[in-house]
Amino acid sequence: MTKRxxxxxxxxxxxxxxxxxxxxxxxxxxxxxxxxxxxxxxELGWRxxxxxxxxxxxxxVPAYRRNGEGLGITxxxxxxxxxxxxxxxxxxxxxxxxxxxxxxxxDFARQAIQKASLFMMADFYQAELLAEFEDPFEAFWAYHxxxxxxxxxxxxxxxxxxxxxxxVVHSCLNCEISRLTIPELAKMxxxxxIVGYQAIGDLTNMxxxxxxxxxxxxxPCRFMFFRKGTAPEGLATH
Numbered sequence: 605m606t607k608r609x610x611x612x613x614x615x616x617x618x619x620x621x622x623x624x625x626x627x628x629x630x631x632x633x634x635x636x637x638x639x640x641x642x643x644x645x646x647e648l649g650w651r652x653x654x655x656x657x658x659x660x661x662x663x664x665v666p667a668y669r670r671n672g673e674g675l676g677i678t679x680x681x682x683x684x685x686x687x688x689x690x691x692x693x694x695x696x697x698x699x700x701x702x703x704x705x706x707x708x709x710x711d712f713a714r715q716a717i718q719k720a721s722l723f724m725m726a727d728f729y730q731a732e733l734l735a736e737f738e739d740p741f742e743a744f745w746a747y748h749x750x751x752x753x754x755x756x757x758x759x760x761x762x763x764x765x766x767x768x769x770x771x772v773v774h775s776c777l778n779c780e781i782s783r784l785t786i787p788e789l790a791k792m793x794x795x796x797x798i799v800g801y802q803a804i805g806d807l808t809n810m811x812x813x814x815x816x817x818x819x820x821x822x823x824p825c826r827f828m829f830f831r832k833g834t835a836p837e838g839l840a841t842h
Contacts, residue, residue: 607738613746620750674784718799725800735807744808745769767831790819811835
């Protein structure tokens with residue numbers, strides 16, 4: 605099979621669209637829903653799960669009123685579907701927090717989003733298409749740059765050093781939305797990335813590292829992408 609030249613990256617669907625445009629397939633949306641519903645069922649058991657879903661319609665309006673500012677920003681900047689999904693996550697988190705405590709509530713959210721990230725990240729980057737290129741690593745970086753350059757939601761700078769491709773994010777809208785809704789959820793996006801980028805590493809010939817993040821360390825996020833096999837030893841991923 606003839607490999608595609610790097611210049612073809614610009615021909616890929618959604619090239620240059622800012623995150624989170626997400627070229628969702630219906631199957632992916634359904635899989636995310638199944639992940640969360642299945643994990644909630646396992647967490648609460650069938651009786652409490654049924655009680656949760658039965659009570660959900662009565663929780664929507666109060667939850668929106670309490671978190672309206674953050675949810676409004678989510679809808680304005682990321683779309684109404686993202687707003688609805690964040691509202692549901694807020695309700696699930698608060699319900700689990702009341703039953704099992706804040707630590708377990710976050711652990712549930714982390715596990716669910718990391719499980720979903722195994723296929724979500726491939727959708728974000730269309731990783732199977734990037735694998736068709738002569739140099740999947742450079743194709744990945746070109747697609748990534750086009751996705752995040754001049755993105756007002758994640759002001760950043762791009763750096764290229766040898767086999768390293770680095771994006772330093774100075775401000776993160778996820779953190780602001782979390783601050784206005786559930787501050788503990790700010791790091792959930794970080795935890796999504798840890799698993800998600802690893803999941804597409806083989807397809808894109810890339811190793812991901814990120815030693816610091818705004819949500820976890822209070823310092824600008826350093827998204828570091830290395831050509832596979834060249835990442836320095838001991839470099840952490842937060």
